[in-house]
Amino acid sequence: QVHLEESGGGLVQAGGSLRLSCVASGGTLSGYSVAWFRQPPGEEREFVAAKRLSGGYTYYTDSVKGRFTISRDNAKNTVFLQMNSVKLEDTAVYYCAAGRPILSTTRSSSAYSVWGQGTQVTVSS
Secondary structure (H helix, E strand, O other), X not given: OOEXXXXXXXXXXXXXXXXXXXXXEOOOOOOOEEEEEEEOOOOOOEEEEEEOOOXXXXXXXXXXXXXXXXXXXXXXXXXXXXXXXOOHHHOEEEEEEEXXXXXXXXXXXXXXXXXXXXXXXXXXX
């Protein structure tokens, strides 16, 4: 059973950068598509970015395109989310996830079977 653990969250000023990491243990991530979701205060969990296993294609929600980058290092069994030019509205708990979604469900949280515990990102003005 693969276990995921996020790190790298914290307090960052608007316009700054942060890099989140998600390390897998108990198994390999190489057979999974991976994604990041976030849950802002008082809101539901939402899709942020995904990198599919097949072809390595990446997907982003519109609000982070051009600012966030998802990447993976299979040798280190790790997924990253590079967050640049952060905004106040990026404040949320960020979760990494792994699964085998079909193409049409890449952005759906229900398509991912393995989740980390989350890491808090707070953007200040």
